[in-house]
Amino acid sequence: MSVGIVMLVHNAFDRAEEVVRHWHGAGCPVVIHVDRSVKKATYSNFVTALKDLKNVRFCKRHRCEWGTWGITAATQSASEMLLADFKDVRHAYLASGSCLPLRPVQELIDYLVKRPRTDFIESATIADVPWTVGGLDHERFTLRFPFSWKRQRMLFDRYVNLQRRFGYRRKIPDGIVPHMGSQWWCLTRQTLSAILSDPDRAIYDRYFRKVWIPDESYFQTLVRLYSQNIESRSLTLSKFDFQGKPHIFYDDHLQLLRRSDCFVARKVWPRADRLYQAFLTDAETAMRRTEPNPGKIDRIFAKAVDRRTRGRPGLIMQSRFPHDGHENGVTAAPYSVFEGFSDLFVDFEEWLTKSTGCRVHGHLFGSEGVEFEGRQSSYAGAISSNIAMRDHNATQFLINLMWNTRGERQCFQFGPRDSQYISWDIAKDPNAQISVISGAWAVPLFLSNRNFSDLRADAALQQKIESEHLNALRSSYAKARIRIWSMADFIENPMEPLQTIVDEISIKGLRRLSEAPKMIDLTGFGQFLQNLKNQGMHPYLMGDFQVEGAPTNAKPNPRKPYLVK
Amino acid sequence: MGVVESYRLRLARKRWRLRAMRKSRELKVLANRTDQIKRGDLLVFSTLRNEDIRLPYFLEYYRDLGINHFLMVDNDSDDGGGDFLANQPDVSVWRTKGSYKSSRFGVDWLNYLQIKYAHDHWALTVDPDEFFVYPFCDTRPMNALTDWLDACSIRSFGAMLLDMYPKGRLDQTPYSRGQDPIEIASWFDAGNYSYYRNHKYHNLWIQGGPRMRKFFPQEPWRAPALNKIPLVKWHKDYAYVSSTHMILPRGLNLVYDEWGGEKASGVLLHTKFLDTLSVKAAEELARKQHYAGSREYIAYAETISRDPDLWCKWSEKYINWRQLEILGLMSRGNWA
Numbered sequence: 036m037s038v039g040i041v042m043l044v045h046n047a048f049d050r051a052e053e054v055v056r057h058w059h060g061a062g063c064p065v066v067i068h069v070d071r072s073v074k075k076a077t078y079s080n081f082v083t084a085l086k087d088l089k090n091v092r093f094c095k096r097h098r099c100e101w102g103t104w105g106i107t108a109a110t111q112s113a114s115e116m117l118l119a120d121f122k123d124v125r126h127a128y129l130a131s132g133s134c135l136p137l138r139p140v141q142e143l144i145d146y147l148v149k150r151p152r153t154d155f156i157e158s159a160t161i162a163d164v165p166w167t168v169g170g171l172d173h174e175r176f177t178l179r180f181p182f183s184w185k186r187q188r189m190l191f192d193r194y195v196n197l198q199r200r201f202g203y204r205r206k207i208p209d210g211i212v213p214h215m216g217s218q219w220w221c222l223t224r225q226t227l228s229a230i231l232s233d234p235d236r237a238i239y240d241r242y243f244r245k246v247w248i249p250d251e252s253y254f255q256t257l258v259r260l261y262s263q264n265i266e267s268r269s270l271t272l273s274k275f276d277f278q279g280k281p282h283i284f285y286d287d288h289l290q291l292l293r294r295s296d297c298f299v300a301r302k303v304w305p306r307a308d309r310l311y312q313a314f315l316t317d318a319e320t321a322m323r324r325t326e327p328n329p330g331k332i333d334r335i336f337a338k339a340v341d342r343r344t345r346g347r348p349g350l351i352m353q354s355r356f357p358h359d360g361h362e363n364g365v366t367a368a369p370y371s372v373f374e375g376f377s378d379l380f381v382d383f384e385e386w387l388t389k390s391t392g393c394r395v396h397g398h399l400f401g402s403e404g405v406e407f408e409g410r411q412s413s414y415a416g417a418i419s420s421n422i423a424m425r426d427h428n429a430t431q432f433l434i435n436l437m438w439n440t441r442g443e444r445q446c447f448q449f450g451p452r453d454s455q456y457i458s459w460d461i462a463k464d465p466n467a468q469i470s471v472i473s474g475a476w477a478v479p480l481f482l483s484n485r486n487f488s489d490l491r492a493d494a495a496l497q498q499k500i501e502s503e504h505l506n507a508l509r510s511s512y513a514k515a516r517i518r519i520w521s522m523a524d525f526i527e528n529p530m531e532p533l534q535t536i537v538d539e540i541s542i543k544g545l546r547r548l549s550e551a552p553k554m555i556d557l558t559g560f561g562q563f564l565q566n567l568k569n570q571g572m573h574p575y576l577m578g579d580f581q582v583e584g585a586p587t588n589a590k591p592n593p594r595k596p597y598l599v600k
Numbered sequence: 601m602g603v604v605e606s607y608r609l610r611l612a613r614k615r616w617r618l619r620a621m622r623k624s625r626e627l628k629v630l631a632n633r634t635d636q637i638k639r640g641d642l643l644v645f646s647t648l649r650n651e652d653i654r655l656p657y658f659l660e661y662y663r664d665l666g667i668n669h670f671l672m673v674d675n676d677s678d679d680g681g682g683d684f685l686a687n688q689p690d691v692s693v694w695r696t697k698g699s700y701k702s703s704r705f706g707v708d709w710l711n712y713l714q715i716k717y718a719h720d721h722w723a724l725t726v727d728p729d730e731f732f733v734y735p736f737c738d739t740r741p742m743n744a745l746t747d748w749l750d751a752c753s754i755r756s757f758g759a760m761l762l763d764m765y766p767k768g769r770l771d772q773t774p775y776s777r778g779q780d781p782i783e784i785a786s787w788f789d790a791g792n793y794s795y796y797r798n799h800k801y802h803n804l805w806i807q808g809g810p811r812m813r814k815f816f817p818q819e820p821w822r823a824p825a826l827n828k829i830p831l832v833k834w835h836k837d838y839a840y841v842s843s844t845h846m847i848l849p850r851g852l853n854l855v856y857d858e859w860g861g862e863k864a865s866g867v868l869l870h871t872k873f874l875d876t877l878s879v880k881a882a883e884e885l886a887r888k889q890h891y892a893g894s895r896e897y898i899a900y901a902e903t904i905s906r907d908p909d910l911w912c913k914w915s916e917k918y919i920n921w922r923q924l925e926i927l928g929l930m931s932r933g934n935w936a
Contacts (some may be wrong), residue, residue, distance in 0.1 A: 276934045283748060287739035304744060336936050343934030346862040350928045351795050353760040353827060354865035356804055356856045363860040416791025417914040419813045427807075427820035428794035438928060439791035 038063050038144050039124035041113045043106065044132035045070035045099060047305035048081045051132030055085060057315045061140030064090035064124065066117040068109040071096040092116055102184045106218075106250040107243065111231060118228055125151060128221045133302040134271060135284075135314050143270075143298045147221070154226050154262045157216030157269045158255040171195070171247060176213045177204045180247040208235070208242050216255040219271035219301060222262075229261040230254065272297035272329075274336040277344050282336055289313055291335065294328040349438050349466075351431060364466065366437040371446040371468045371540050372461055374504075375475030375522065378450065380552035384408075387446060390550070392542045394440065396447040400429065400454045415439035422454075429456035437466070444540055451476050451500035462507040467515035469508060470536050474522040474577025476501060478555055481563045491570045498576055505576075523578030529554065605800075613848040616839040619704075620711035626698030627673065627709060631686040634671070634717050641668035642742055643723045645714060647706030648674060650883070651728040652681035653876065656778040658728045659688060665732070666741040667724070671717060673709045675700050700889040707840050718834035722746040725830050725844045726868060731782070732759060732830065733921050734866035735932035748935055749833070756847065757831040758855030759866035762788050762929060763809045764918065765873040765910035774875045781871035782918060788869075789813065790916040790927045793826065801846045803827055803853035810873075810910040815899035824896055828868055829855055864933030867924055878904055 040058045042065055044051045051067075058065050067085075069078050078096075085091050094113045099105040110129060117127055126147045136143070147153075161172050171178075178198045182191040207213065222230075233239065239257060243249040258265060272295050274282040281302050284292060286309040292300055303310055346355050349367025357363070371393070377383040388395045397406025405420040407413075412420050416439030418432065419425075425432045437445065449461075461467045476497045480490050508517050516539075520532060534548055561580040568574065637643065644667050648655075659670065670691040674682035675698070685693040696709065703709050714723055724742075726732060734745050734757075749757060764785040766773060773784045793808035804827050812823035828844045832852060840847050847853060857863045877900065884890055884897045916927065924930045 274936075278752070280751065282936055283751070285736070285740050285744060287736065304747065306741075306743070306747075339932070339934045339936035342862050342931065343857075344861045346857070346860050347928065350862075352793075352856075352862070352865075352928050352931065353758050353795070353804060353806060354856045354863040354931050354933065355861065356795055356797065356858060357860045358858050361858070361860045413813075413912050413914050415914055417789040417810075417813065417912055417916075418792045419817065421813075421817045421820075423818050424792075424812060424820045428796070431794050435791050435793070 037123065037125040038140075038147055039117045039121050039127050040065040041110060041117055041127055041129045042067045042132060042134075043070075043099070043109055043113070043129075044068065044081075045073060047133060048077065048084075050303075050305045050311065052081065052084050053311060053315055054130075054132065054135065055091060056088065057136060058140060059088045059090060061144070063128075063140060063144075064092075064117065064121040066092045066094055066113045066120070068094050068113045069096055070105075070109075071098040072100075090121070092120055100183055100185065102180070102248045104244045104249055107253045110250065110254070114227055115231055118224060118231070125224055126221055127224070127227050128270070128299075129219050130271065130299055131219075131301060133305065134219070134299050135301075135303045135310060136298065137272070137292055137295055137300050137314055138298050146298070150266075152223060152225075153264045153266050154220070154222045154258060155266050155268060155270050156220035156222060156255060156258050156262075158214040158258055158265060158267050159216055161213055161215055173213075174199075175215075175247040175252070176207060178247075179203075179205060179245040181245060184247075205242075205245070208238050210235075210260070211239070211256050212259065213252060214255045214259055215252045216267065217269040217271065217273060218250045219269050219273060219299070220254060220258075221270050222254070222258065226258060226262045230257045233257070233260075270297055271299045271301050272332070273301040274332070276336075277340050282339070284310060286310055291332055295332055296329045349434060349441075351434055351438075365460070365464045366434055366466045367441050368437055368444070369466045369468065369540075370437055370444060371470070371536070372449050373446060373470055374449045375472030376470070376552075377448045378475040378478045378555075379472055379522070379525070380554055383552050384448070386550070386552040387537075390537050390548055391444075391446070391540055393444040393446050393540060396445065398449065398453050399433075399436070399447040400425070400449060400457060402452060402454055406448075426454055426456065429454065430460050433457055433460065444542065446540070451497040451504065455500060455504065458504045459507050459512075462510065462513040462515055462517070465514045465516075468536070468539060469515050469517045470532070471505070471508065471517070471519040472522050472525045473501060473505060473519055474498075474574065475525075477522075477564070477567075477574060477577055478557070478560070481557075481560050482555070487566065487570070491567060491572050494567055494574060495572050498572075498574060501576055521576065521578030523580055526554065526557070609800075609848055609850060612841075613837070613839050616708075616711060616841065616848070617715065617837075620708045620715060620839065623698065623703050623708035624712040626696045626703070627694040627712070628696065630674065630682055630693045630695050631691065632694075633690070633692045634669070636690070637669050637717065637721070639720075640743075641721060642666060642746065643668065643718055643721050644670045645710045645718070645723055645725045646670065646672045646728060647700075647709060648672060648677065648681065648728045649700070650677045650679045650681065650880075652677065652679040652684060653775065653777050654728045654781070655681055655684055657780060659691070660778075661731055661780075662724075663690070665737065666743055671713050673706060673713070675706070700887075705843060705891060707843060711839050714834055714838070714840075715836050719836040721834055722749075723832055723834040725832075725840070729781070729871045730761070730830075731869040731871065732866060733869055733924065733930070734759070735864060735921060735925065735930070735935055737866075737921055745935075746831075746833075755833045755835075756829050756852040756855055757864070757866065758827070758829050759831065759868045760793075760806055760929070761826040761828055761870045762867045762924070763811055763826075763870045763873065763910075764788050765810055765915075767911040767915070768909060770873055770877055770904060770908045770910075771875040781874055782869060785871045785873055786918050787911055787915040788918060790914075790929070794820075798846070798853075801841065801848075801853055802850045803829070803846045804856055811896075813912075814910055815896070815903055822892075822895065824891075829853065830868060831866075862931040862933050864935050865930045867921070867930045869918070873910060 040063050055065050094116045097105045097108045099109055184191050243253045284303045286307050345363050348364030384395045394408050396408050399405055405425050480494055561582045564574050564580050565582045644662050672685055672693045674695045682695050685691045765787050766784050789809045796805045798805050806827040807823045812820050816823040825845050829847055830844045881897050881900045888894050
């Protein structure tokens with residue numbers, strides 16, 4: 036009878052009864068506190084149901100509301116009764132009605148017998164704990180909280196703001212340093228009785244009555260005054276979500292809970308029949324011993340909090356629709372945008388596929404069609420190549436594509452002939468690697484067989500569009516990895532930039548490019564630009580091209596294919 | 601969010617509720633077992649017309665999830681479905697000859713029943729061809745979800761419509777009574793959805809999937825809405841506005857997180873695309889009782905006779921909710 040249980044109950048009385056019987060059956064006396072808001076009939080039924088157990092007591096009832104003093108008062112009353120009525124109790128274990136013992140009670144008793152002077156209570160100074168909710172950490176102890184956070188939220192918030200505005204600060208009683216930690220502890224008779232019979236207890240109680248969530252700080256603070264040996268951890272497994280509410284355990288957590296190194300789990304869904312069946316059995320039929328692996332439990336619940344607060348980068352869905360700037364990654368994965376390359380090189384897409392191993396698309400945002408790799412009519416995730424559907428929501432077309440192809444780098448061509456909806460989106464996206472040969476849009480015009488007046492108008496329009504796009508890329512909002520060359524600069528030495536880009540994205544590992552893409556023959560391009568100039572249109576994005584001079588005696592010097600070392 | 605607009609929406613909500621009261625006169629009781637409804641029971645609300653063939657599996661599926669009572673409106677079926685329902689021990693059914701269109705596609709009738717019977721209950725509003733999938737639905741009953749939502753003070757739960765379709769022609773495998781329709785219509789589109797925010801009602805407007813891809817490729821803005829909020833902890837002051845796409849007060853429409861996180865959400869597997877559709881489409885075309893001049897059914901009728909295969913090589917075959925979560929169509933949020 037060395038361990039006594041202090042149990043706080045407010046609902047699911049049939050489950051609480053099972054657990055009380057389990058504790059009692061293993062020889063632990065139990066003092067139960069039932070929330071005063073519970074109806075009289077329910078309470079008396081519960082008392083009658085447990086009448087046959089001789090070491091079960093019911094203590095004075097307090098009204099327990101989350102975050103208020105009632106829970107602490109309840110704990111005090113029940114603890115006092117436990118210490119007074121059961122003289123053999125050496126350790127008092129605080130549990131709730133929805134706590135479930137994970138290991139045979141005898142193991143807990145043996146464990147505590149071996150550590151007769153140790154107090155198990157999580158107790159950390161406020162500066163050191165990250166788990167505070169609502170921005171109230173130190174202020175829990177320096178402001179007054181007379182209103183309920185759940186029922187009187189507006190009054191609660193207003194009163195906090197009012198106190199902040201007037202710089203109100205409560206005085207913390209002398210001699211104590213606020214500490215916080217899990218509500219569920221296991222204290223020795225020595226420590227617990229010292230706290231409860233402290234001559235200054237009235238002062239402390241008066242102070243903590245207006246502290247917010249005193250059940251996480253009252254014993255955690257006062258224990259520091261008396262304990263000779265604090266082990267700052269809770270023997271009760273309890274995980275909290277981002278709002279400070281405990282995670283609930285269900286039947287499908289059975290295997291997980293078996294691997295816990297804690298003695299008790301909180302909190303269990305009352306209808307989790309399999310859990311109650313599996314853990315509330317006697318020691319012989321109880322679980323086979325499995326190697327404790329609490330890290331796994333931690334990971335699962337930490338992941339849940341992360342999913343709720345940060346979400347999966349690059350995902351837009353029915354329950355995640357972030358405001359601008361709160362996306363935590365607009366797109367799911369890095370991708371590359373090539374502008375002007377397919378104008379300047381023959382079969383650039385094929386060459387890029389071969390040299391990088393990435394998925395290379397054509398002009399995804401082309402005004403005549405969506406050019407998926409292999410010109411398929413749909414792509415990953417059943418995205419259609421229909422342009423009306425793409426333009427219905429062009430940004431999300433891009434986001435969807437990157438989400439659907441996670442794990443496989445996507446490349447696509449872009450240019451001034453394409454629909455420009457995503458111009459700013461890609462510029463602002465850190466996942467984008469954008470390489471631009473400015474002015475290369477003029478090459479297809481140069482090669483085309485059209486009336487010059489049409490060409491001139493077209494060139495003027497494309498130059499205007501590209502220059503706007505370049506403004507986006509050069510703006511202070513741009514976060515993509517951007518490289519811009521004028522066409523004249525690029526053709527001076529095309530291999531070096533190509534090598535840099537390919538090195539960055541290649542999945543085949545770094546190696547020298549063995550094959551150059553074939554450049555379009557640009558003989559006469561200078562003259563073409565000059566003709567545009569002569570027509571009053573000033574092409575400048577491509578840089579300076581020399582007009583081939585008047586015929587001289589010099590031999591024509593055909594462009595050599597680029598040599599690769 | 602002006603005061604004026606809030607007030608206007610408040611008036612709109614009252615108007616919808618009045619209208620529901622007025623339309624309730626069209627309902628005739630076939631079987632009223634609502635006295636069986638106990639505190640905390642989970643309720644299903646549904647309107648139907650000539651869906652007899654789907655009813656046995658529909659009831660079975662939702663009974664397995666732990667639904668305690670079904671409240672159904674039979675809109676003048678002539679296939680015996682209403683009588684079948686009237687003989688079920690956990691179903692209350694009303695019959696109406698009223699116009700589906702002028703009851704705003706059943707919303708008025710159901711709003712009335714919800715106001716009357718669903719107060720303080722979790723109410724799931726689904727059509728007979730919609731199957732609710734939520735996180736952990738294979739291991740936890742639905743009251744685990746609703747208990748958790750209660751504990752988190754969440755009043756509404758979103759579940760987008762996911763159109764399911766068979767591989768091959770729609771009429772290739774006939775559906776038989778009592779069969780799980782997902783056995784036939786087991787494919788879906790994983791990632792071609794478009795999301796916009798509705799600034800008036802604050803809900804998301806979701807479109808896409810096979811219906812946009814196949815029936816509205818040239819007019820994507822006309823494709824049907826897929827956003828739904830089918831599960832609500834009902835209060836007698838609430839009112840659905842348009843199907844279960846939006847609800848007032850509009851705070852209930854915020855089933856999504858706007859700061860980067862993911863809220864928990866589910867999916868409604870929509871099994872409209874079975875061999876039964878062609879008959880249905882022909883009938884609905886004649887009746888002209890559907891949304892926007894039944895343009896959806898006009899498109900179905902045209903496309904289905906021409907090229908009745910919705911499947912493409914990027915279609916995804918349904919396995920379970922975890923698959924849908926990995927694909928990003930639903931989320932377990934912070935429920936673990």
